[in-house]
Amino acid sequence: MEPSDTRRTTHSLAPDWRTPAEQSGYRTTPDYAETVEYLERIADGYPDTVHIRNFGKTGEGRDLKLVVVSKDGVYDPEAIHSSGRAVLLAQNCIHAGETDGKDACLALLRDLVLDKDRARLLEHTAFVFIPVYNVDGHERRSAYNRINQNGPELSGWRANATNLNLNRDYMKADAPETRAFLRMFHEWLPDFFVDNHVTDGADFQYDITFALDVTPDVFPSTAQWLRDVVTPQLVDRVNGTGHLAFPAPIFLNDDTDPSQGLAFNENPPRFSTGQMILENRPALLVEMHMLKDYKSRVTGNYEILRALLELMNRDAATLIALNRDADMAAARLGTEPARNVPFPLIVARNGETTPVLFRGYEFTRDLSEISGALAIRYGPKPSNVTLPMDSGVKLAVSVPLPAGYIIPPQWTRVIDVLDAHGVTLARTTAVWTNNVERYRCSEMRWPGKPFEGRYPILRGGSVEGEFGHFGACTRSTEALTFPVGSAVVPLDQRLSKVVIHWLEPEAPDSALRWGFFDSIFEQKESGEAYTLEKLAREELVKNPTFRARFEQQIQTDPRFAGSPGDRLRFFYDRSPWGAANRVGEYPVGRLLSMSGLPVS
Ligand SMILES: [Zn+2]
Numbered sequence: 001m002e003p004s005d006t007r008r009t010t011h012s013l014a015p016d017w018r019t020p021a022e023q024s025g026y027r028t029t030p031d032y033a034e035t036v037e038y039l040e041r042i043a044d045g046y047p048d049t050v051h052i053r054n055f056g057k058t059g060e061g062r063d064l065k066l067v068v069v070s071k072d073g074v075y076d077p078e079a080i081h082s083s084g085r086a087v088l089l090a091q092n093c094i095h096a097g098e099t100d101g102k103d104a105c106l107a108l109l110r111d112l113v114l115d116k117d118r119a120r121l122l123e124h125t126a127f128v129f130i131p132v133y134n135v136d137g138h139e140r141r142s143a144y145n146r147i148n149q150n151g152p153e154l155s156g157w158r159a160n161a162t163n164l165n166l167n168r169d170y171m172k173a174d175a176p177e178t179r180a181f182l183r184m185f186h187e188w189l190p191d192f193f194v195d196n197h198v199t200d201g202a203d204f205q206y207d208i209t210f211a212l213d214v215t216p217d218v219f220p221s222t223a224q225w226l227r228d229v230v231t232p233q234l235v236d237r238v239n240g241t242g243h244l245a246f247p248a249p250i251f252l253n254d255d256t257d258p259s260q261g262l263a264f265n266e267n268p269p270r271f272s273t274g275q276m277i278l279e280n281r282p283a284l285l286v287e288m289h290m291l292k293d294y295k296s297r298v299t300g301n302y303e304i305l306r307a308l309l310e311l312m313n314r315d316a317a318t319l320i321a322l323n324r325d326a327d328m329a330a331a332r333l334g335t336e337p338a339r340n341v342p343f344p345l346i347v348a349r350n351g352e353t354t355p356v357l358f359r360g361y362e363f364t365r366d367l368s369e370i371s372g373a374l375a376i377r378y379g380p381k382p383s384n385v386t387l388p389m390d391s392g393v394k395l396a397v398s399v400p401l402p403a404g405y406i407i408p409p410q411w412t413r414v415i416d417v418l419d420a421h422g423v424t425l426a427r428t429t430a431v432w433t434n435n436v437e438r439y440r441c442s443e444m445r446w447p448g449k450p451f452e453g454r455y456p457i458l459r460g461g462s463v464e465g466e467f468g469h470f471g472a473c474t475r476s477t478e479a480l481t482f483p484v485g486s487a488v489v490p491l492d493q494r495l496s497k498v499v500i501h502w503l504e505p506e507a508p509d510s511a512l513r514w515g516f517f518d519s520i521f522e523q524k525e526s527g528e529a530y531t532l533e534k535l536a537r538e539e540l541v542k543n544p545t546f547r548a549r550f551e552q553q554i555q556t557d558p559r560f561a562g563s564p565g566d567r568l569r570f571f572y573d574r575s576p577w578g579a580a581n582r583v584g585e586y587p588v589g590r591l592l593s594m595s596g597l598p599v600s
Pocket of ligand 1: 095098197198
């Protein structure tokens with residue numbers, strides 16, 4: 001064909017801006033190269049509105065991309081914030097088999113630049129999104145990665161290239177992707193965060209379920225706005241487009257019997273949306289329903305993002321003020337009187353339920369000769385029933401706060417995680433001895449199998465002890481000495497909740513629970529049997545109380561009575577030699593005051 005013919009052809013046809021998923025009739029989702037190619041086509045065509053930047057690399061060395069959509073070509077986060085616009089950050093493909101959000105964001109990006117009506121959504125907002133977060137998982141494409149999911153033909157893998165689930169990694173920050181995310185997040189400090197997923201679990205009529213955490217660990221004014229304004233508005237706006245949304249993640253109280261009601265889901269900071277509570281920012285978890293066809297899911301995901309952008313555009317000033325107040329409240333946590341208010345570490349259901357209308361499907365339950373248990377089978381007929389939904393929550397674990405913390409310098413990996421989170425800390429310039437509060441911890445039990453590459457002591461699990469068992473930590477005030485270079489971490493900072501959740505042992509994703517302090521539980525010295533025999537005989541003569549306790553344990557604890565080693569260890573453990581092991585002495589100090597510390 002002659003060049004002139006080519007020109008005439010391209011002139012006579014409008015450019016095809018359909019996304020790759022749209023072009024395939026929602027049969028397929030593009031791989032990373034095709035995804036980036038489409039994004040770059042738009043960025044090249046509309047450089048005054050769209051900008052793509054890298055924010056780090058995956059384990060396998062791929063670029064992590066961030067797309068910025070801004071009405072006036074201003075792409076600097078600080079400049080956007082100071083223009084009074086609210087920034088929405090949407091994340092896709094943290095579970096890379098769940099691509100609905102990615103394909104929705106490509107379509108929304110296209111519409112924001114091409115459709116004048118949509119472009120108005122950027123008047124008081126900027127739209128920033130990660131097209132694919134778990135890129136290495138995304139490129140592990142297969143038809144066999146998502147057994148429950150109804151399309152697309154090929155999809156990515158749940159975990160990253162070291163088989164870590166990035167949506168369990170926010171607090172401990174083991175993965176390079178998490179560390180890149182945290183750096184990027186603090187550069188942007190978005191006003192609202194969205195994490196797009198696809199469900200596992202039950203069948204129901206809703207194609208969209210979503211969660212906005214409003215539990216007592218969320219800044220109260222933000223929680224109220226999310227509950228009273230955002231939640232009903234999102235439902236109305238999404239349902240107005242022909243989709244059907246339910247404003248809670250749907251977990252059944254009994255996997256095989258939906259009539260038992262809907263369960264409360266804890267949201268600790270190993271999850272993206274739990275991390276956002278510590279960042280003082282509202283977060284929306286979107287779960288598209290896996291059994292719906294891909295077109296319904298992508299377009300539904302599009303509609304909830306559009307609805308949120310509409311709300312943010314309308315209420316930008318409100319949202320920005322809420323976030324400013326939440327940051328200020330967090331920075332006051334180390335001061336009186338905030339320290340006298342118990343700080344929530346774990347929020348759990350309290351047993352209260354509220355009846356809700358639930359649009360499910362009729363089901364039968366039959367004894368299965370395969371599993372030997374009742375098996376649920378969903379039918380095609382809708383069933384609208386009123387079900388109890390967990391609605392009441394309580395503070396399951398809370399602590400009074402110190403003014404700050406001090407970490408001895410040898411605990412490098414513990415300090416490194418705080419650095420990765422962008423926490424402000426200082427180092428001591430001289431040896432420092434003073435009264436601090438400290439924990440002694442005991443009775444911990446570790447799980448028998450790894451979880452996320454570690455042996456953490458977490459809550460939950462379907463089997464008793466699956467995640468180990470958290471014993472007890474008791475607090476006392478003692479004079480302790482901290483070496484030069486100890487990390488001093490004040491709570492008068494925006495990220496105070498990150499500090500508390502990392503350093504309070506009982507917090508759900510603390511450094512102690514994730515195994516960063518496991519070595520404090522190891523006994524490094526012990527007594528030989530012939531030495532302990534002598535020690536024991538002397539103690540039994542000298543100390544009648546001791547003798548009584550020993551004899552009582554022999555009578556009441558058959559396992560102890562039958563173990564020569566345990567019977568001898570009884571005397572070692574209670575002797576000064578035993579105490580010298582310092583087993584369970586948590587090395588982090590809780591500072592009673594921030595004054596008098598030798599920091600530069
Ligand atoms: Zn997911």
